[in-house]
Amino acid sequence: MLAFVPTGLRAEEVSGEARARAERSFTSRNYINLRVGGSTANGNGRPELCMELSPVAFLALEGCGTGSGFLHGDPEPEVAHFRAKLRLASFDIARWGTLQPFLAGGFAEAQVGRDDPGFQFKGTDRRGVATTGPEGGVGLRFLRPLASGFELVGDFNLSLAWLPYAPQLIKPADTWLPSASLSFGVGF
Numbered sequence: 101m102l103a104f105v106p107t108g109l110r111a112e113e114v115s116g117e118a119r120a121r122a123e124r125s126f127t128s129r130n131y132i133n134l135r136v137g138g139s140t141a142n143g144n145g146r147p148e149l150c151m152e153l154s155p156v157a158f159l160a161l162e163g164c165g166t167g168s169g170f171l172h173g174d175p176e177p178e179v180a181h182f183r184a185k186l187r188l189a190s191f192d193i194a195r196w197g198t199l200q201p202f203l204a205g206g207f208a209e210a211q212v213g214r215d216d217p218g219f220q221f222k223g224t225d226r227r228g229v230a231t232t233g234p235e236g237g238v239g240l241r242f243l244r245p246l247a248s249g250f251e252l253v254g255d256f257n258l259s260l261a262w263l264p265y266a267p268q269l270i271k272p273a274d275t276w277l278p279s280a281s282l283s284f285g286v287g288f
């Protein structure tokens with residue numbers, strides 16, 4: 101096998117460069133991550149938990165909430181987000197990691213009491229404690245390599261949900277729900 105090695109470079113330097121380039125490109129591809137953080141949409145004092153799956157490099161599916169209904173039965177108000185995230189670009193920052201701006205779209209569920217299964221897009225549930233509506237937003241993801249293919253993941257989101265039936269809840273809420281969230285976790 102013939103290999104071209106530029107004059108003045110040893111083969112180890114060339115293969116080390118290729119390995120470093122491959123490691124950098126790997127950091128911009130995250131398949132799954134779990135994060136914990138906070139959101140301005142939740143006034144119950146519980147952390148926001150997020151799980152993100154990325155079936156293709158530019159698209160991710162994410163669910164975020166406090167876990168009401170399956171991790172705890174706290175009836176305090178909370179908002180859960182279910183969205184697709186479209187990565188717009190990926191910027192490698194030397195020695196720091198990768199930054200990825202994205203657009204997000206999906207739906208948000210607001211609840212002001214104990215959560216019932218399902219989503220209510222055409223009104224509120226029977227007890228008037230939950231409603232669902234479309235949501236859009238922007239965000240920025242940060243990825244930093246750790247070890248063995250794992251990465252530190254930071255995620256900042258700004259979003260706006262339209263909940264037309266929120267004023268009909270037993271604790272009326274605004275039709276427009278802006279929110280900001282910040283979360284950190286680990287992924288691969």
